[in-house]
Amino acid sequence: MAKRAAEPAGPAEGTPLKGGDRPMKDDEPGGAVDGGFEDEFEDEFESEDEIIEAGVDGRPDDEREAEEAEMRDAMDVDQDTFIPGRHKLSAGETLSPDSSAYEMLHNLSATWPCLSLDVLRDHLGDNRTFYPATLYAVAGTQAARGRESENELLVMKLSNLSRTERDDEDDEDDNDDESSDADEAAEPVLETKSIPLTTTTNRIRAHQVPPDSSSNSSSDAPPPTLTASMTEAGSVLIHDVTPHLRSLSVPGATVSPAHNKPLCTVRAHKGVEGYALDWAPPSLHAPGRLLTGDGRGLIYGTTRTPGGGFVTDTTPFAGHEASVEEIQWSPNEASVFASGGADGTVRVWDARAKGRRPALSVRASADDVNVLSWSRLTTHLLASGHDDGEWAVWDLRQWKPSSAAAPPPPPSRPSPVASFRFHRDQITALEWHPLDDSIVLVAAGDSTLTLWDLAVELDDDESRDTAGVRDVPPQLLFVHYMEGVKEGHWHPQVPGAVVATGGSGFG
Template sequence: MSKRSADEEKLAGPLKGGDRPDAMEMDDKPNDMGEFEDEFEDEFESEDEIIEAGVDGRPDAEREAEEAAMDVDSGPGTFIVGRTKLDPGQTLSPDPTTYRMLHNLSTPWPCLSFDIVRDGLGDNRSVYPATMYTVSGTQADYSKANDNALLVMKFSGLSKMDGEDGESSDEEDEDEDADPILESKSIPLTSTTNRVRVHQTPSQDPSRPPTTLTATMTESTQVLIHDITPHLASFDTPGTLITPQQSKPVCTIRAHKSEGYAVDWSSRHPAGKLLTGDNDGLIYVTTRTDGGGFVTDTRPFQGHTSSVEDIQWSPVEDSVFASASSDGTVRIWDVRSKSRSPALSMQISATDVNVISWSGKTTHLLASGADDGEWAVWDLRQWKPKPGGGSKPGKADAVASFNYHKEQITSVEWHPTDDSIVAVAAGDNTVTLWDLAVELDDEESKDTAGVQDVPPQLLFVHYQKLAKELHWHPQIPGALVATGEEFSVFRTISV
C-alpha cells in the first residue's frame, strides 16, 4: 500500500492515511491544557473575510446596497456547505440560530481520533452548562514524536446558545454565560495515535466508579491498553497527583507486524474483549482474564485482501463482529470459528470502505462510508452466504445510499436512541446529519426545486475543517463531538 506518500495533502485523506499534520500555531512545547475557543467571541482579527452561508462572498453592506439599488428581492443563489466553493480568504460563519450549543476547542497537537467516556452525572440530561469527559490521542509532527500523548479531558461550562430554550433566571444566565473550561491529564506516548477506544468495567462496589480502560492503536504497530480511572477521578478531587506508574500501559499488544486503524471493545463482555485490525488485513482478539491481565490469541482472523480500516462488535451477539477494508468489502465474522475465516463477505464499494457503524437500536442495519464519498445503509438480513462457499465476496444492494459528499467519508455513527438519525463526517470539511425517515413528497419537491442535488434526508450541515471523527454523546441527547483541526462540541435545534 502507498498510504503514506509524502506528496499527499496533509490531513486531506481519511484517518487511515496516517499523514502527520503540520504543527499548529502554538508554543514549542505542548502542555496538558487545551484551550476552548468560544465560536462567538470577537476572535477573528485577521484580514480574512467571514461570510454567512447563503451569501455570495461580498460584504453584507455592499451586497445589500446593490440589491436595494437594483430593487431585486432574490439573491444570486444558494450556498451549499461542502459544495459551493469559497474564494481565497473567505471562511464560513455558523448561523447561531440553528444551534442549541456550539463550542470549539483546540489542543496542543491535532487529535484525530477520540472517544467519549460515560460518566456518573446521569442519563438523558439537558441541564446547562454541560459537562463531558473524553479521551484522545495526539498526532504530533514527525520531528516532535516524543510530544505525543494520550489526553484524558474534562469539558465543563458548555453553555447553550443565547436565547435558547426561552427565559431563565439571572443565576442560570450567569452560569450559562461563563467561559467553558478544558482540563486535561496527559499520558506520555512515543508514537502518534491512529485510533483510540474506551471500555468501562462496572465496579462490584456500587460506591466506586467503573474501571475505565483505553485501547490506543499507534503508528508503532503496538496497541497500548491504559487504565485511566485515576486520571478521571483526579478531575473532581483537587490536589490529586498522578504517579508515573499510573500512566504506564497495563498491557502492550505486540501481535501486529504493521500499524492499524481498526479497534473496538465489546459492549457485551464487561471484563473486556478487544478486536484490533491492521494494514496487513489481519485481525486479533485480546481478552481480559479473571485476574485482570490480558491474553491475545495469536491466531489471526484472515480474509481481507487489503488493510482493515474499521471494525465493530455486534451490539447483540457475543461472538459476532463486522470489519471494513480497503478491499471494498465488509465481512461478518464469528470468533468461535476454527477456520478463522469470515462467515459472510460482501463487496459494497469499488473504493476503500473506511468506516462502519452498527445500529444499536435496529441491529440488522449497518452503515458504511467509503473513499468515493458515498455512505450507505445495509440490511444484514439480506446478506446470505454464497451457495457452495468460495472466497470471492458476494454483491449486496443498499437499503439507502447517498453521494452528497464529494470527498472520502471519514466517520459515520448512528444516533444512540433514534434509529433513523445518522451523523457523517467527510473530507470536504463537513459534518452532516441525516434523517432516514424523511420521504420527499410532491409538495416538498416544489419547495426544493431550486436546490440541486441535496437529498431531502439531509437535516444539517456543520462546517468542520479537516473533519475526521465524530461521536454522539450517549448521555446528553443530541450532543455531538467532532474532531479535525480542532474539536467542535455542538447540538443543533434539528436533533
C-alpha cells in the same frame, strides 16, 4: 457555519401569489344581466374599474409588486444557499456559525491535532438537558514529523459549556461589571491529564463497565475506564485511565507515574500500522475483549484474564485482501463482529467458527471501506462509509452466508437500503444515534460533519417545492463546517450533543 437545508419560500407552482376574487363579467353566472334585479346596495361598492386599478387583491399595485419581489428574492437566496464542502468561498470570505442553528457550540484547540477521540459515560445522569454542560473524553495526538516524542494520550474534562446565545436575545446589561462577570463565567473550561506517548494514535476507543445501579458515586467522574490506542508504530496500547479521570473530579486525587504505564502492549501486528479496533459490549461479553486489525488484512483478538492481565490469540481472523480499516462488534450477538477493508468489502464473522474465516462477504464499494456503524436499536442495519465520499446502509438479512463446506465466492454487491453521495471527499466517521434508529452522523474529508434523518420521505408536492435546491438529499438535516474534521461521536447521555475532533482542534 452550518444551516439546515434550504426550504424555498413561496407557494407551489401554478398557485397564485394572492387569492383575491376576480370581478365577474356581466354575462357570467352570478353577474348583472339585462332585466335583472336591482341591487339596493349598489351605491355602497366601488365600481368595477376602481377595483381593477387597485389590483386583483384590492391593494395598490406598488405594494403588491414589492411583496412579490421580496418573495422572489427569498426563493433565490434559498436556492443559492452556501453548502460547506460543495461550494467554495471567494477570496477574503470566511464562514461564521448561525447561532440560531445550535443549542450549544464550542471550539477548543489542542497543542497537536488529534485523529481520534472517544466520548465517555459519567455519573452525572442520563438525558441531561441542563446548562452549563460537562463531559469527559479521551483522545490521541498526531505530533509533527520529527517531534513524535511529544505525542500524548489526553484524558479530558470539558465543563462550563454554556448554551449558545441567540442573536435575537437581548444581552444588554445596565451594570457593566455584572456583564463582565457573566461573560467570564460563561467561558468553557478544559482540564486535561496527559499520558506521554512516543507515536501517533491512529484510533482510540474506550471501554467502560457500567456501574452497579445500586452503587452511589460521590463523584461525577466516569466509571472504571480502559482505553485502547492503535498506533502508527503498529502496536496497541491499553491503559487504565480511571485514576486520571478521578483526579479531574475528586479533590486531592493524584496521578502517579506508574498510572501512565500501559497495562498491556499488543505486539501481534509485528509493527504493521493499523486503524481498526473495537471493544466488545460488556453487556454481552466478559469485560475486556478487544479486536484489532492491521494493514496486512489480519484481525487479532485480545482478552482480559481473571487476574487483570491480557492475552492475545496467536491465530488471526483472515479474509481481507488489504488493510482492515474498521471493526464493529454486533450490539446483540456475543460472538459476531463486522469488518471493513481497503479491498472494498464488508465481512461479517462468527468468532466461534473454526478456521477464523468470514461468514459473510459483500463488496460494498469500489473504493476503501473506511468506517462502519452498527445500529444499536435496529440491529440488522449496518452503515458503511467509503473513500469516494459515498455512505450506505445495509440490511444484513439480505446477505447470504457462505457455505461452510466450500470457500466463499468472490464478494458481490447487493443493493443497499439507502446510499448517499452528498460528500465530495472520503468518509472519515459514521455513527448511528444511540436513541433514534433513523438519525446518522457522518464526517468527511471535505471538512463537514452532517446529520441525516433516514425516516424522511418526500411526497410529490414536497419534491416539487425542493427541486430548486440542487444535489441536496431530503434526508440531510444539518451541515456543520469544521476544518479538517476526522471523527465525531454522539454523547450517550446528552441528547443531540456531538463531540468532534480534527485539524482545528475539538468541537
